[in-house]
Each structure stands twice: as C-alpha cells, then as structure tokens.
Amino acid sequence: MTLEEKLAQLVGFWVDQGDEVVAPRAGEMASSTRYEDATAQGIGHLTRVYGSRPVDAEERATWLWSEQRRLTTSTRLGIPALVHEECLTGLAAWKAATFPTPLAWGAAFDPELVERMGHAIGRSMKQLGIHQGLAPVLDVIRDPRWGRVDECIAEDPYTVGTIGTAYVRGLQQSGVHATLKHFVGYSASQAGRNHAPVHIGRRELEDVFLPPFEMAVRLGGVRSVMNSYSEIDGVPVAASAAYLTGILRDRWGFDGVVVSDYFAVAFLQTMHGVAADRGQAAQLALEAGIDVELPSGDAYLQPLAERVRSGDVPESLVDRAVLRVLAQKEDLGLLDATFDEPPSQIDLDDAEHRSIARALAEQSVILLANDGVLPLAEPARIALIGPNADSADALMGCYSFANHVLAHHPGTPVGFDIPTLLESLTSQYPTASITHEQGCSIDAATDTGGIAAAVEAARAADIAIVVVGDRAGLFGRGTVGEGNDVESLELPGLQRELVEQVVESGTPVIMVVLSGRPYAIGWALDSTDGPAAVLQSFFPGEEGAPAIASILSGDAAPSGHLPVSLPRSAGAQPFSYLHPLLGGPNDVTSSDSTPTRPFGFGLTYTTFAHSELQVEPEVPTDGTITATVRVRNTGDRRATDLVQVYARDLLASVTRPVAQLMGYQRVTLEPGAEAVVRFDVPTAQLAFSDRDFDRVVEPGEIRLWVGTSCADEETDAQLTLTGPVRRIAGELPAITETTVTHLAPNPA
Incomplete structure (x- = not known):
C-alpha cells in the first residue's frame, strides 16, 4: 500500500x-x-x-x-x-x-x-x-x-x-x-x-x-x-x-x-x-x-x-x-463482499421493533408519588394540560433522527407512527370528554397567557393531567441534549408555575414529566398541596405515549426505578449515591444534599415486602457471597418488583461508599405470591483501589441490605470477609448471578 x-x-x-x-x-x-x-x-x-x-x-x-x-x-x-x-x-x-x-x-x-x-x-x-x-x-x-x-x-x-x-x-x-x-x-x-x-x-x-x-x-x-x-x-x-x-x-x-x-x-x-x-x-x-x-x-x-x-x-x-x-x-x-443486490421492501419499524419499544417504555416509567388517584378509573372529563401533552417530539431523545436531523427539515414527516399522549389518552378513554390546553411553552419565561385557560379547563374536569418536561435538541436547540447544559434544575420556563396554578384549581392533578434529565421537583413531591400523583418518563420513544396511557389507566402497572438520584437542587450537584460518609448530609454542614428521591426508588400499584435476608456469616475474600431474600406481593394487584441488594464496607483502607449496588432482579408476582431471590455476588464486586492503586478485596465486615431503593434498608444482614487481602489483576469483571424461585402459585 x-x-x-x-x-x-x-x-x-x-x-x-x-x-x-x-x-x-x-x-x-x-x-x-x-x-x-x-x-x-x-x-x-x-x-x-x-x-x-x-x-x-x-x-x-x-x-x-x-x-x-x-x-x-x-x-x-x-x-x-x-x-x-x-x-x-x-x-x-x-x-x-x-x-x-x-x-x-x-x-x-x-x-x-x-x-x-x-x-x-x-x-x-x-x-x-x-x-x-x-x-x-x-x-x-x-x-x-x-x-x-x-x-x-x-x-x-x-x-x-x-x-x-x-x-x-x-x-x-x-x-x-x-x-x-x-x-x-x-x-x-x-x-x-x-x-x-x-x-x-x-x-x-x-x-x-x-x-x-x-x-x-x-x-x-x-x-x-x-x-x-x-x-x-x-x-x-x-x-x-x-x-x-x-x-x-x-x-x-x-x-x-x-x-x-x-x-x-x-x-x-x-x-x-x-x-x-x-x-x-x-x-x-x-x-x-x-x-x-x-x-x-x-x-x-x-x-x-x-x-x-x-x-x-x-x-x-x-x-x-x-x-x-x-x-x-x-x-x-x-x-x-460482492454487493450483488441491494435490499428492497425495507421496513425499519416492524412489529418486533414496536413490541420491544412498547415493553421497554412501559418498564421504564417511574411512579414517584401517588395518593391513591392512580390507577385512574374511567373519568368523565379529563383536562389534559401542558406543553408536552400533544407533542411527539417530547417523546424522543437528542439522538433520535427526528430531533437530531429532521429538526433541520421542517415539514418533513417523521415517517413512522408515534402517537402523542393526547392521542393515546383519547384511545385509552374513548367515552371521556378530553379538553386540551397547552398552558405554556416549554421554555418561554414570560408568556403566561395560556395558564388561565388551563386552570379553567382543570376546574371543569374530574381530573387534570399536566404534562411537562423537556424538548431534546442540540447546541441550543432545545432544553436538553448535546450542548444544552443548564445552570438550574428547575423545570424550564413557566412549567412549575403552570403546575402549581392548576393544582390550586382544586381538581386532582396527575403530573407527568417527559424529560431527558431529572429535575428538582421536590415542590411537587413533598408537599401536601402538590399534585396527587407524579410520573417520570425519560423520553420513552415511539410507544411511550400508549405505554403511559396504559399505566395511567391501570392496564399496566408502573415498574420503573430511578437510575439517577432525583436532585434536591442544582446547588447540590454533582451528587452520587456512591458517596462516602462525608459526601452526604451530616451535622458538620448546613447544606443538605439528600436527593428528593434516592437512586433505585420507584412505586407501583401494589406493595412488596422484603424479609429474611440471609448470608453465610463468613466468606473468603476470593469467594462468592450467596444472599437470599424473600419477596411477597402484599397488595391486591399483579405487579413487578425490582429486588435490589446493596452493600457497605464498614472499615477499609480508603473511604468507601455508604451504599453500593451489588445486584438487581425484576420479579413479577400475583397478589399474595412469594418468591425467594438468590444473589450470587462475587466478592470482586466489593473490590476497590487501595492506597497504592492496586485493585483489592480486603477482609473485614460487610453489611448487606435489600429495600426499595439505596436508602431503604428493609431487611439486612452482616458478614465477614476472611483471609488475606486479595489483589485482582487480570481477572474478568464480576457479575452477580440471580435465581428466582416462586413459592406460591404464580401464573406470571
């Protein structure tokens, strides 16, 4: 050459x-x-x-x-x-x-x-x-x-x-x-x-x-x-x-x-x-x-x-x-390659694509708060409000073709079916009277003209669903996406004001957030005067709106969990649940970094109980931690639980996180059904870089727990890693193996 x-x-x-x-x-x-x-x-x-x-x-x-x-x-x-x-x-x-x-x-x-x-x-x-x-x-x-x-x-x-x-x-x-x-x-x-x-x-x-x-x-x-x-x-x-x-x-x-x-x-x-x-x-x-x-x-x-x-x-x-x-x-x-004949009759959005898109969208919706209003029985009058209520763009991320490329080609159809939430709710509730008001735009900070009409629509309805959040784009063309960094984690524009004024109408409000980042929405979650329920969906794609409508109605139960802490404020950033003791809230600072909702949090339409976490009392540093936990659906609806096991190294040669995810498993249970979930955790999952930057597993006390998030210690156990310091060099990364055994009749 x-x-x-x-x-x-x-x-x-x-x-x-x-x-x-x-x-x-x-x-x-x-x-x-x-x-x-x-x-x-x-x-x-x-x-x-x-x-x-x-x-x-x-x-x-x-x-x-x-x-x-x-x-x-x-x-x-x-x-x-x-x-x-x-x-x-x-x-x-x-x-x-x-x-x-x-x-x-x-x-x-x-x-x-x-x-x-x-x-x-x-x-x-x-x-x-x-x-x-x-x-x-x-x-x-x-x-x-x-x-x-x-x-x-x-x-x-x-x-x-x-x-x-x-x-x-x-x-x-x-x-x-x-x-x-x-x-x-x-x-x-x-x-x-x-x-x-x-x-x-x-x-x-x-x-x-x-x-x-x-x-x-x-x-x-x-x-x-x-x-x-x-x-x-x-x-x-x-x-x-x-x-x-x-x-x-x-x-x-x-x-x-x-x-x-x-x-x-x-x-x-x-x-x-x-x-x-x-x-x-x-x-x-x-x-x-x-x-x-x-x-x-x-x-x-x-x-x-x-x-x-x-x-x-x-x-x-x-x-x-x-x-x-x-x-x-x-x-x-x-x-x-010979490149004989190019393909013909190309279908880039076939039934398999849509089936996977629907399943992933449904599984990813996170229920952050619910006073009992959800699932939503057949209402007679729905006020559907918000800048994302009738927007297909709001369902797609920055690197979707629509938001990445088609934004430069106005008038070009998206080329596949992507119903908005308005369209999906109309289909989900065919006998309901649905009034739609935008209320405000995504990011305009001064145009309040539409809020009054939104409030009036809410007053005349049995339920108000307010859909807020982001519009993905690049380099200033949107509120989130590549180059669209922010200084504040408040909802863009006047969206918070819209939600608060609709709540003041007295009609129960369900707030749906369609966004590409977690926002500081503690005002909507931690107040008795806030919305009756809050759903978070991170750009759920082409089947996102039907998935959300299905969850709102109860045809499907929410099973998503926060993959990122829901922030208290922009001033509390950067934050990670993987912080050492002094990286979180404590009595030597007046600043509270506790997130509004912790990593792993997510509600559903039933309740689950986690009990009897069991481990061997001693495990060698080159061994495997076998942990079992009993999970029971204690409510009256079929739903999926995310069983999460966390660990904390109580004493180490360098500071360690107060919580660290060791394994997770989705488990679907009928009402009253139980399962035992077994986690086989290689001790290498607890490895860290010591003072010499060798990757090691040290002997010592380890505390494990299972709960509904990293911050929920519903059932716990303790073990001792024994033997010499184990140096990990050249070994494959550690992966937890999980086994689920159903203990009661469970058609799921």
Whole structure:
C-alpha cells in the first residue's frame, strides 16, 4: 500500500454533510474535498450515509451498493468502505424505529430486554449495509445539569456496565460492531458543561468511570471504542496513550479499533491548544492510539502525510492503525463482499421493533408519588394540560433522527407512527370528554397567557393531567441534549408555575414529566398541596405515549426505578449515591444534599415486602457471597418488583461508599405470591483501589441490605470477609448471578 492508500483507510467521508448542525462545530470543520477525489485511493469509513438527511432507505441502499461495487472494482486495492451510523435510540435514519432513550433503559433495569433491542436495531442496520454503530454511551452520570444525561444509562457503574454490555451483545450478535462512548470521564465535566475540563482523581476514575467500559470490552467483546472530547487533569483524552493504549489495550487486551469522536483530532489544535496545527494534532492522536479519524480526514490525510514524510511520525504507527482497520473489515466480511443486490421492501419499524419499544417504555416509567388517584378509573372529563401533552417530539431523545436531523427539515414527516399522549389518552378513554390546553411553552419565561385557560379547563374536569418536561435538541436547540447544559434544575420556563396554578384549581392533578434529565421537583413531591400523583418518563420513544396511557389507566402497572438520584437542587450537584460518609448530609454542614428521591426508588400499584435476608456469616475474600431474600406481593394487584441488594464496607483502607449496588432482579408476582431471590455476588464486586492503586478485596465486615431503593434498608444482614487481602489483576469483571424461585402459585 502507498502512504496515501494507507491514510485513506484511516479516515471517513461525510457524503451528505451540509450546513445543518448535527455535530459539534461541524460547520467550521466542513471539508471541501469532492467525494470522487476523497475516495480515489479508497476510503476507511462512509459517515452517516442514512443518518444525515431524510433519504429514502431503498434508494440510498441502491446508491450505497453501487458505490461499494465501485470501490471494489475501480480503486487499486478494491477495499470496500465501512459504513457507520448513530444508533443510540434506534438506527438514526428516516422512518426507523425510535426506542426509549438510554436513561429509560436504566430505569427499566432489564438487560435482557435491552439486548433484544440492540439485536433488533442491528438487524435493521445490517440489512442496509451498515457495519458499525456509534453506541452505547457508558458515561456514568455525575451531574444532571450536563445536557447529555439523556444519552447515559445511570449514575451507578454496575448498572451502566450490565445494561450497556447487554446492548453491545445484542447489536454485535446481528453482525454490527458497537462503539463504546465516550472513553473516558466525559460525564464528569466541570459544572456539567459540555467539553469542560474533568477533575477526577485516579481512584474515582478506576472505581467508578472505568468499570462499565471494562465490562463491555472484556465481557461484551466490543469491537470499537470512541474517545472522550474532554481533558483529564490537563491532558485531552484524544492525546492520551495512558488511556487509549495503556488501559484499553495493554491492561484489558482490547484488540479492536479506536475511532475519534467527530472532529476530536482537530480539536487538539482548535479547542485544547496542545497542537500547533493539524499535522501535530494527527501525530498526537495517532501516537495515543486513535486509529480512525471521524467524520472526515481533517488531520489524518495531507497533514499526517507531511509528518510521515518529514520523519516526525514513523510510518509504522500508520501501519499499526491500518492493520487494525483491515482486521475489522475482514471480521465484518467486507474484504470478500460482492454487493450483488441491494435490499428492497425495507421496513425499519416492524412489529418486533414496536413490541420491544412498547415493553421497554412501559418498564421504564417511574411512579414517584401517588395518593391513591392512580390507577385512574374511567373519568368523565379529563383536562389534559401542558406543553408536552400533544407533542411527539417530547417523546424522543437528542439522538433520535427526528430531533437530531429532521429538526433541520421542517415539514418533513417523521415517517413512522408515534402517537402523542393526547392521542393515546383519547384511545385509552374513548367515552371521556378530553379538553386540551397547552398552558405554556416549554421554555418561554414570560408568556403566561395560556395558564388561565388551563386552570379553567382543570376546574371543569374530574381530573387534570399536566404534562411537562423537556424538548431534546442540540447546541441550543432545545432544553436538553448535546450542548444544552443548564445552570438550574428547575423545570424550564413557566412549567412549575403552570403546575402549581392548576393544582390550586382544586381538581386532582396527575403530573407527568417527559424529560431527558431529572429535575428538582421536590415542590411537587413533598408537599401536601402538590399534585396527587407524579410520573417520570425519560423520553420513552415511539410507544411511550400508549405505554403511559396504559399505566395511567391501570392496564399496566408502573415498574420503573430511578437510575439517577432525583436532585434536591442544582446547588447540590454533582451528587452520587456512591458517596462516602462525608459526601452526604451530616451535622458538620448546613447544606443538605439528600436527593428528593434516592437512586433505585420507584412505586407501583401494589406493595412488596422484603424479609429474611440471609448470608453465610463468613466468606473468603476470593469467594462468592450467596444472599437470599424473600419477596411477597402484599397488595391486591399483579405487579413487578425490582429486588435490589446493596452493600457497605464498614472499615477499609480508603473511604468507601455508604451504599453500593451489588445486584438487581425484576420479579413479577400475583397478589399474595412469594418468591425467594438468590444473589450470587462475587466478592470482586466489593473490590476497590487501595492506597497504592492496586485493585483489592480486603477482609473485614460487610453489611448487606435489600429495600426499595439505596436508602431503604428493609431487611439486612452482616458478614465477614476472611483471609488475606486479595489483589485482582487480570481477572474478568464480576457479575452477580440471580435465581428466582416462586413459592406460591404464580401464573406470571
């Protein structure tokens, strides 16, 4: 291969890139290179062939097959291009299914269902000739002010790791490579601001931010990783061999391909100021371990070629990256592909997609408060109020095709069925009289004109359902999403005022929050003068509104649980339930960081009792903790409980969290039915970085409990880890195995 042929394999080309802002500072980096010139020597990636504009899938597939044939027959080496797309809430293409956002995956706590979703998404991608998906996001949430929270799964690394790895397995079982984002520390940005510096210590990095990525690499076998935009302690991750090579490859044995986040290589010059020009930026990134520059070759083409020819960059570094890219293409079957006939009669939103979307949406809805008004019997008159009550956009996350791309193409239909809550409630309650009032907009801070009409509608109704929250978008186009960071965690605009005035009407109020981040809504939850019930749904996707309507009516019971603490205020951030004793409320400070609702919280339409938590009194440090707990449905409705087991290391060589999730399991029980849930917890789940940053399991006292959240210790037990300090090096990440034994007749 010539140098030019090698470099062509290390870059992408964005065929449809225009003026639309669908990536950070894309307009500033837009390449003027003609497509024919860019692919003359071959090309590594084709960037977002389906996902940049609303293109007909069959027509674009015909074009893509033709282009792949041209690359294989008209370039000297005949190497096809690898095609990548975004797939965070489903394939980001026109008319493709839109699933709940990842924060909803976390709320469902159902890795098996997420794996099924990943496989269904991958099936669509495979059909269209797409080879790599830029998902999942494994950033552990630290600050809900950050706009990209809706792309994340949870604030708990074990939850992120188990659910994210499930997605990887599902996608890759379909023959599409997953890409982990954003390695590493991106979500810990200063003050929750996108791309801001990250100030985390090595221990927090090792024990909180790295484990989800390690699980996906070593247990999920992921084939691609994408760098974080951020710097950690002054060093941009895109230029850090310590992370991209030392940890990822040398420690974990990752042998796939590292791709740059869009324009991250050029950002080493333009945003970080550690490179004098594009050539030096390319050198830093290549040396660190970034194999492929995406979305296009701003730095890895001519600027890098000049560095190689001058002797500043050994060509062996280029060869290293090219061999990884070619190995990936071989693994995907690209080197032997013939591209005979493109697909026809493409259905990107078939019955399987919708079934999974509905199940995941239902499982992710969280009941935060209920005075008995829910489930809602057949009302005669419903006042449906709020800016999100009749909005399909409010059901989809930032990386949905509708909010990511179609927002730049007004008037273009979304291309699939996505009923609003107004439409779904009309279907759910066909005999009810439903009056709809918007009340206010999502974010306008001064327009109060619609609130009076909303209050009047509520007064004339039997029940008022007020639907508030977010509108996802990018870089200022929305209230949450990439680049839409906030200083306040109050509901945007006048939405709080709307809810409070409707409550004052005297009609019972059900508040539904459709959002991409948790908001500080303690005023609605902890007051006797607040709404009668509050539901939280994190962008539930195309089947979200029917799922919510089903839960409101009682056809389905809520079973979602908070994957992130519900914040008390913006001033209490950043916060994590994984805090040591002095990281939470205590008597040496007047500031209370206690969240309004804790991690793991979620109500349903029945009650569950957890009892008889039992463990062996002594377990060796290299053993397995077997814990059993009895769960009973003590109410009068069939429902699903999330059984959560937490632990606390009572004395350690470094400070440890007051609570740490060890395992979880969804259990569905009929009224009066019981089950025994057994958790086999490897002691390695209790491992942490000691003072020398060795990962260890120390002997000592461990307290376990099971409850309805991290803060609820309904039944507890204590054990002693015995034996020597166990050093964990080279072992696979620990995963808790769970077994459910039903003790009473239970048709579920």
